[in-house]
Amino acid sequence: MDVVLIGRNEGARLVAALASVAGVARQVIYVDSGSTDASIAEARKAGATVVTLSSAEPFTAARARNAGYAALDHPRFVQFIDGDCTLVPGYLDAARAHLEAHPQLGLVTGWRSEIHRDASLYNQLADFEWRRPAGEILACGGDMMVRAEAFDAVGGFDPEVIAAEDDEFCTRLRKAGWRLERIPQEMTRHDADTHRFSQWWRRAVRTGHGFAQVGALHPDYFTRERRRVLVYGLALPLLLLAGLLFWWPLCALVLAAYALNWWRTAQGLSRAGLPASEARRHSLLITLSKIPNMIGMATYHWRRRRNAQMRIIEYK
Structure with a gap:
């Protein structure tokens, strides 16, 4: 089994990510998207094979994951991890065993959680977003173990998709006949490092861009999300x-x-297990998020109308 790590100026988070995968994978590939810090040097120091993306094309997580996959030597199962995450011990073996036991599965994922959940309201909200029930799923985030046969069958990620590229990839997998599953295992610890309202706002704009772009490619996906954004x-x-x-x-x-x-929304969050005070605060952000989501959707359609490049929207 192999690991593909992607990152851009992750600093100490990347060092921790590299340490968490040391010695547990056949190959570790680190793909760098124009970092100006010591990321590349740290990856080489950790023994990872480094792939650097050219700045001639816009950086996207999808493009980085494809480049990492292409650098692998005869992969069978590939764990993709973002550079701001650390792998939980034991997860790789559990995920691989599940894929081996269920040949109809194209990918499996597990549970991601925030390292510093209570450092900010925004981190709390991200932590809640990651925690979803185990079982068959429609899509998952970027931390996933993919069967190489399935990856090859759908041509990998779409490098033009700048947000929700994982949802788009998962949608094509399902349409190709593969099943996707979340197993009841702790998978990764994530460091959202979101402490300012402006960061959260940018992240919500990016989410809206993803709703629109993936919705344009797959009109049957994100339909409820797009409708809510248009209303609110x-x-x-x-x-x-x-x-x-x-x-x-x-x-x-x-x-x-x-x-x-x-x-x-607050009532629904309370029923899902959040304390009442957290549910009220989270609900306020979720209600407000429709406005930056709308800005993101409009940004996508403006870019598409002008034939402009789809450039990433960074929030860190």
Whole structure:
């Protein structure tokens, strides 16, 4: 089994990621996307094979993962890990055994959690997002173990997709007849390192870009997400503006709609196991996120209309 690590200016996080995979894989490939820190030197020091991406094309996680895969020698099972994650001991063996036992599976993933969950509200929200039930899934994040046969069958990741590239890859796997599964195993520890509202906002913009771009490629995917963004990130703000300009009672109705959405989301988060105080705070961010999501969706359509390059949206 092999490991492909990708990163860009991850610093100490990359050092920890490399240490966590040392000695547990046949091959370790590190793919660097234009780092200006000591990432490349640290990867070589750790014994990883280093692949550096040219800046002639826009950097994307999808492009980096493809380059890492291409550098492997006769892979069978490949674990992809982001450079801000550390591998949990024992996961690789469990994932490989599950793939070997179930030849219809194209990939497996496990549970990712935040290293510093309570360092910020944004880290808490990310930690909750990672924790999903085990079993058959539609898609997963970038930490995944993929069967090489399945990867080759669908042509790997789409390097043009700058966000939610993992969802897009998983969608093509499913359409090709492969099953995907999350096993009940701790997989990786993630360091979101998100402490400022501006970071969270940029991340939400990137998410919206992913909704739109992947939705354009697969209209049957992200349909609910795109519909919610159009309602809460576009229609209601326009109605609020109309109310401010022409008829102020309309403003009260719009604010009531947002309040109802916040309350229902908070109730759902509480039922999912979050403490009530956390659920209320998380719900506020989730409700607000539709606005930067809308900006991200609009950014994608503007780029597409102008035939512009799809460049990554960084938040760290």
